[in-house]
Amino acid sequence: MxxxxxxxxxxxxxxxxxxxxxxxxxxxxxxxxxxxxxxxxxxxxxxxxxxxxxxxxxxxxxxxxxxxxxxxxxxxxxxxxLGLDGVTEGMSAEDADVRRAHVNQLVLTICDLNDEAHDVHHPISNRLYYDDQKPEAARRATEFRSWRLPKFLSYFALVLRENAECSNASGANAPAYPRVIGTKTTTADIALFHVMNGLEHAFPKRTAALRQDEGLAEVWKLVDGVREEPTLKAYLGSKRRAEFGQGIFRHYPELDGDE
Ligand SMILES: N[C@@H](CCC(=O)N[C@@H](CS)C(=O)NCC(=O)O)C(=O)O
CATH class of the missing domain: 3.40.30.10 (Glutaredoxin)
Structure with missing residues (x-):
């Protein structure tokens, strides 16, 4: 065995x-x-x-x-x-390779957003405390909130809207919420949920404002759908889940704002 x-x-x-x-x-x-x-x-x-x-x-x-x-x-x-690569039965080996590369492309883009969210509070160096780079963090936060964050979210909304395989699925095949690629959950959907969840913690005012933007609706449907997945819901409510605290996603009220 x-x-x-x-x-x-x-x-x-x-x-x-x-x-x-x-x-x-x-x-x-x-x-x-x-x-x-x-x-x-x-x-x-x-x-x-x-x-x-x-x-x-x-x-x-x-x-x-x-x-x-x-x-x-x-x-x-x-x-x-773990069955999270978006590859489905009957796909050719070549198509499966491309599908995995597309999932990885999206994961890497989500990691870029993760890194930029971190660099808002540490724009100069990881070695310095936030208190030692506050003016630079304030400038970086303005840029992030007004330009970078909407740019990334518009991109992911586009990815979700253009995923015809998912939006055209009907009947038993129709997923309950959008996915970035295909109709099955991939590592990219889970990663996007995580970054958005972190951003909601770090920038509650900005993310609340972006929830009102109809052009981004698909992103929030995915976030709320993944959050309710039974296995993840159980984990997120468990003691195993650490608080965001002083990690990548930090809430400094002075770095947040609704625009
Ligand atoms: N690009 C790497 C970044 C890894 C990274 O920066 N890890 C952090 C913790 S989240 C760390 O401990 N960095 C120490 C260092 O870079 O010196 C990844 O995505 O894994």
């Missing part, structure tokens, strides 16, 4: 952070994983992980003792194994 794979997620404790993209994928699919929250011994140390060493967490440890890092790369590895 072949043993089912087991996974250990190595990420900092106390915040959801980038580890949460991976955690949500495991939680959604009810995949067992360990989460020891002590990544430091694995960093830049081939003795602990074999080649190549890892620059920063999240790092995923696989059943065979290999380790992989970079959030989007981890999701690209897990997506086909």
């Amino acid at each position: 072949t043993k089912s794979p087991h996974y250990t997620l190595h990420y900092w404790g106390g915040i959801p952070g980038r580890g949460e993209f991976v955690r949500l994928v495991f939680e959604f699919t009810e995949t067992h994983y360990k989460d020891p929250k002590k990544p430091a011994p694995l960093l830049s140390n081939t003795g602990a992980t074999s080649h190549p060493p890892h620059c920063a967490p999240p790092i995923l440890e696989l059943s065979n003792g290999s380790y992989i890092s970079q959030t989007a790369n981890i999701l690209a590895y897990l997506a086909p194994r």
Whole structure:
């Protein structure tokens, strides 16, 4: 009998952070994983992980003792194994490859948005405290709220509107809420939910205003649909879910505003 794979997620404790993209994928699919929250011994140390060493967490440890890092790369590895790559029965190998690449393209774009949200409160350096870069953070926040965030959300709304496979699906095949690609949940849908959830925490006024924008309605339908998925709902209400706190998505009222 072949043993089912087991996974250990190595990420900092106390915040959801980038580890949460991976955690949500495991939680959604009810995949067992360990989460020891002590990544430091694995960093830049081939003795602990074999080649190549890892620059920063999240790092995923696989059943065979290999380790992989970079959030989007981890999701690209897990997506086909957990049925979250958008590939459907009967697709040619070539079409399946393209589908996986498209899912990864969207995940990478979501990671870009994640990084920009982080850089609002740390525009100069991660090594400095927020208090040491407040004027720069205020300028960055204005740019983010007024330009970058609407640009990203308009892009994702476009992706959702243009997903004809999903909007044309009818009857039993019609999904209850939009998906970014195809009709089945992919890692990109889960990642988009996570970033939007973080943005709602960090920028409650700006995201509330953007909820009123009819052109972005599809994005919020996806966010609210993923949030209600039974396995994720149970996880989000559990003690395993860390608070956003002092992580990537921080709420500083002075950086928020409705425009
Ligand atoms: N592009 C990487 C970024 C990884 C990253 O910045 N990890 C953070 C935690 S969320 C970290 O610990 N960084 C330490 C560092 O960059 O020195 C990814 O998506 O995994």
